[in-house]
Amino acid sequence: MASDGESTEPGTLRPGGRTARVRAAVLDAAGDLLAEAGFDRLDLAEVARRAEVGKTTVYRRWGTPSGLVADLLGDMAEQSAPRTETGSLDGDLLANADLVRRTLADPRQGPLFRAVIAAAGTDPRAAEALHRFYAVRVAEWAPCVRQAVARGELPPDTDAEEVVRSVSAPLYYRLLTTGTPPDAAAAERAARAAAAAARAGVFAAAGPEPAEG
Structure with missing residues (x-):
C-alpha cells in the first residue's frame, strides 16, 4: 500500500477514510509483534x-518504535471496556479486578502489556505512554469510588x-513476579482487600498535624 502523502503526528490522525484504516492496520500489526517478540524487536x-x-x-507518521507504542497505548485506552456499575463498592471493584485479570490472561494482551x-523501564517515551494509558483507565473507574462515598460507604475524603x-x-x-496471570481468586482477593482498606480509612486524606502542646 503506497503512502498517501500526509504528515501527521501520532495520535492526531483524522477519523474515517483511508487514514483511519492505515492506522488501524499498523496498530494491530504493532500489537501482534509486541506480544510475539517484545519491544526490543519492534x-x-x-x-x-x-x-x-x-x-x-x-x-513518517510514527518515526520510532516508541512513537508507535505511544499511539498504540492511546488507542487501547480509548477502546477499553467501559466501567461496570453494580450499585455497590464491592461489586464495582470486583468488576474492575476481573477486567484486569482477563486482560492479563489474554493470550495477546498479556504478553503485550x-x-x-x-520497555517503560528503559525508554522514557514508552514510560510516558504507559503512564497516560493508566491515567485514562484509573479516571474511568474512579467514579465508582466517589459514588460509594456519596452512598456513605466510605469516608468523605477517600x-x-x-x-x-x-x-x-x-x-x-503477581504477573511480573511469577510470570503467571492472576486467576479469579486473586482478582477477588484484590478487590476485597481494596474495599476493606477503603472502608477503614486507609485511603482517606491525612488530617491536620496535631498541635504541639
Whole structure:
C-alpha cells in the first residue's frame, strides 16, 4: 500500500477514510509483534510489512518504535471496556479486578502489556505512554469510588484514584513476579482487600498535624 502523502503526528490522525484504516492496520500489526517478540524487536519495517502499508508511511507518521507504542497505548485506552456499575463498592471493584485479570490472561494482551512495561523501564517515551494509558483507565473507574462515598460507604475524603490503583496493583505484581496471570481468586482477593482498606480509612486524606502542646 503506497503512502498517501500526509504528515501527521501520532495520535492526531483524522477519523474515517483511508487514514483511519492505515492506522488501524499498523496498530494491530504493532500489537501482534509486541506480544510475539517484545519491544526490543519492534521493527517498523516489519510492522509495515505485516500491515501491508508502505514503510515510508510508517516511518513518517510514527518515526520510532516508541512513537508507535505511544499511539498504540492511546488507542487501547480509548477502546477499553467501559466501567461496570453494580450499585455497590464491592461489586464495582470486583468488576474492575476481573477486567484486569482477563486482560492479563489474554493470550495477546498479556504478553503485550508485559512487553510495554519492560520497555517503560528503559525508554522514557514508552514510560510516558504507559503512564497516560493508566491515567485514562484509573479516571474511568474512579467514579465508582466517589459514588460509594456519596452512598456513605466510605469516608468523605477517600482518594478514589488510589483505591482503584490498589485493586490492580497486586494483580500486576503477581504477573511480573511469577510470570503467571492472576486467576479469579486473586482478582477477588484484590478487590476485597481494596474495599476493606477503603472502608477503614486507609485511603482517606491525612488530617491536620496535631498541635504541639
